[in-house]
Amino acid sequence: MLTGTATYVDDIKMPNMLYAAMVRSPHAAANIRSVDISKAAAHPGVMAVYTGVDIKDVGAIVCGVELPGMRKPHHTVIATDRVYLVGHIVAVVVAKDRYVAADAADLVEVDYDVLDAVGGPEQALAEGAPAVHPQWADNIAFKFEQKGGDTDAAFASADVICKQRMISQRMVANPMETRGCVASWHAADRALTIYTSTQIPHLARTILAGMLGLDENRLRLIAPEVGGGFGCKLNVYPEEAIVSFAAMKLGVPVKWIETRRENFLSTIQGRGHVDYWEIAAKRDGTIVGVKVKIIQDLGAYFQLLTPAIPTLSVLMMPGLYNARNIHAEIVGVFTNCVPTDAVRGAGRPEATYGIERMVDVLAAELKMDPAEIRFKNFVAADQFPFATATGLNYDSGDYANTFTKALDTIGYKKLREEQATARKQGRLVGIGISTYGEICAMGPSPAVAAGGWESATVKVEPSGKVTILTGISPHGQGEETTFAQIAGDELGVPIDDVLVLHGDTSIVQYGIGTFGSRGTAVGGTAVYLALQDIKEKVIRWGSMLLDSNDVRFEGGMCIDNASGKSVSIQTIAAAAYRAMKIPTHSEPGLVATRFWEPGNFTYPFGAHIIHSEIDPKTGQVEIKRYVMVDDIGNILNPMIVDGQLHGGASWGLGQALWEHAIYDDAGQLVTGEFMDYAMARARMMPWIESSHTCTPSPVNPLGVKGVGEAGTIGSTPAMVNSVVDALAPLGVTHVDMPLTPEKLWRIISASQPEAN
């Protein structure tokens, strides 16, 4: 990666390889009158053009989620008679190179009968709204309800009830590498090889084999280096099936690489919530109940996990608090937009944002310090494992301790004094707190569509070098390093002797993949367990070689406790493969495979505090300090962990301040390029002061919890709470994201006309 030799999917070149270009609908809703491919097909260098009719035998896109009474659209990989989102594929052109393919795609003539579209979830529910799918006039895909305790009684007993509507706007994952794939067909073996930029190689293989009607064991799926996923590559998309279809038809390899524009129009997006929160409390700040009604913008059809994401929000809605009575309702709504699905945080940011905002709203109503009200309601350290009102079982934690550390780090008391002084000068200074929790290490299989276990094979080769095959599929999370560290520690071998392989279904045993902050906690545990099996074998072989019944394994050596004589793991490995003599009840070789099923999720948590100031003249927010204290259980590699947290924070701050996938009423994405869709750049990010507390997770033997999404989840509410706190003297209790300068300037100038 540092020398330019890493292989990403667009770096793959094969003999006779052709290039595909998708022809996409420019309309959000239209009936297709006709598709004329004649000019495109006649264009020099074009090998084939396929429409929905040609590809009708390829199966529809798979959604792995079932909810009671759910309406599931049948999304074919190429549209035939109707399009329902901008970017919907209507044809594919396959040509000798990407330049010719692009030229020919422009020559496909589609006659559309353009229909009215729905550009957002509340528009979808409005009286007389156009139907995204004609068979479902109300645009409602499902309704889902979850209750815990008795909210009616709790709300009746409350001294104060606060209500707030809030929006978690749509955001685009935008990994720096867009999607892309190369498919290659070997007709003689009826075998297909697909290189695709994915987080879930094995699941993708199973799904694609089904869509294409191939034997799963003859489909080899390889995730090469993947340039970021963030959930959007936790999916199987139409293009992967289309490219495979074309490769099988034409008998030569076919490549397709998504453009950035296509990425905005055809790769799943995140969030898309309109939420109505209510929180009920006693006068002393004790929270007695929480309600939320979620309107989830699902988009036009379902990708792999689309309907499941808001249900994750519901699970997380009590946050870190002793809220025993909860009531959540979800209305899942179709819109003529890109489907929403799992994007970094996936459901938990929405919930954490909601509960952390509501706690601040409540504190303001009760004129309590937002830190004090949190301490009052935290689940206490002696309550773990803690059964939540939403049916979860929090594994471990000491929320007050972590929060205290964050408050001490930023100097909370002094900062509040400084804020009081600044306010007297008319300055808009804010201190925003987020004490977040999240669900990580996805997860027990009953709770995860497609399974939540993970696999690992550890092979100690005859030379003593160690090869690890992991079922997860790292793409920037650094598990190649972390797993090598684990193996190095367990086997006493140098880290450089350990090779971690992943992402090739023909090399690695079946696995689930990388998402839901599960890589180390679930995948790493499988590695750890396989290493324990290896150690057992090593001791058996060592005992034989040392001719002793009392040996220990330490620092890569088997040592006879009586004589002190020792033999190295390298020598043992050689003996195990040479097998001149084999220990009783043993067999040759030094290989172990383990599949690990976790008994629970893990529940990392933390406290993020942001000190900000708003320029009243422009509405621009300046982050003066950002302190985060995260408890993710045991930490195996601090630098990797901090990198995950910093990156996560750039997303959370992005959601709070900049990012917004804006659709107009016609269903057009108006922030559909980097020139309009703002994301964190280096100059926009503050220096982050990161530290940790540690309550090891009892869920896995490594004691780890997961860190990939924590920064995203914790940062957004801290930022918004900071800005709302800055505006509190103006009577502001809530502002919807993103907190653009103009939005804040309007609020400020409306309340302080003299200042402008």
Place this chain on the structure above:
Amino acid sequence: MIPNTFEYTAPLTLKVALALIGEGGKPLAGGMSLIPMMKLRMAAPEHLVDIGRIAELNYIREAGGELHIGANATHYDVESSPLIVGKCPLLAETAGHIGDIQVRNRGTLGGSVAHADPSADYPAALQALEAKIVLTSATSQRTVAVGDFFIDTFTTSLEPGELVTEVIVPVEAGLTGTSYQKFLQPASGFAIVGVAARIRREAGKITVARIGVTGVSGNSYRALKAEAALVGKAGSDAEIDAAAALVGEGVEAGADLHASAEYRLHLAANYAERAIRVALSRTA
């Protein structure tokens, strides 16, 4: 994304280039605006005349109390040229605000000026500097005042066959202070509002004030009323505020996704205030 096909010529002399441009060829300078538009297929010129190899358009020199800058000077050249930094710091400072390092390394003064993007940075400075633009065709050459050059969004007084070949800016005498202040569009880095101020203060009184504004409307402009309000004043806070408040007066502000017209006008006043304040602080 992939541009349409086109014919490409890279002449080494201005004479050949102008002949080709006269025949309808589209000049390609740094390409920082044109190439992305071609890739998105929003532009599809049939014949590109790459002027990047014409050495005679690549110079920065002082003559007659003015700096003459060839059209091929990159933003980085402008930003880092000791001559410009020393003798026309406003232009150098403004160049440093354009895009990013890579864009400044490749984009040219002539290309940017000819493109006339309403959110570009240079026009604010050029307005404040009362720059002159030299337009050359195969048969003629004329020098146009910047106020007459920029006509509207992506529209200039360039006639078919003409090329921007030089930009002329004044050498600043002592006692003049300048500043460019910009409010960024966070995604693209373009100016939502950019204000360039150029102020001369003699014996405690402002004698010359020039304020150029970009981003606010479809065209850059000089804020004449604000300038007039400053002349003769000492430059107190109240005087600066009063003048800055006039920057958007009578201007039909544009509105887009990133800023409403009202906000743009408000920012224009606010950034004018900053620019004037900084410029004044540099008059000493």
Place this chain on the structure above:
Amino acid sequence: MTQTISVTINGKPYTHDVEPRLLLIHYLREVVGLTGSHIGCETSLCGACTVEVDGRAIKSCTMFAVQANGASILTVEGLADASGKMHRVQEGFWNEHGLQCGFCTPGMLMVSKQILDRNPSPTETEIREGLDGNLCRCTGYQHIVKAVQAAAKAGV
């Protein structure tokens, strides 16, 4: 249709016939086979394709290969010296964990080199401003900033 270009890339001469519309990034990646430089967008805003042309960092997705005729080009593949010793910016990114998925990294390295070539001891703000043309979605930039700081130190 095609035109002949000659360039020097990482010290080696190349001559090819290319279509005028061929973008420099596609020339480097597909014709020459140097796939270290990446494509992250169409609009010259992500910087993943950054290479040096005649000593200046530029975005090779916003330049036609024909425009580079005669030029000397340095790509990420040419950053290390002939003996394979990594350039100090590469060392910095390695030591400070300045990369995660690695996709933006080649562009980050190339622009970091340019930052330090022009300003051997930049401030944090100057580094952040210098990185303005390059997007990273993984790191939040902090470790990249530290990597450039480390590289700066190594150059002193």
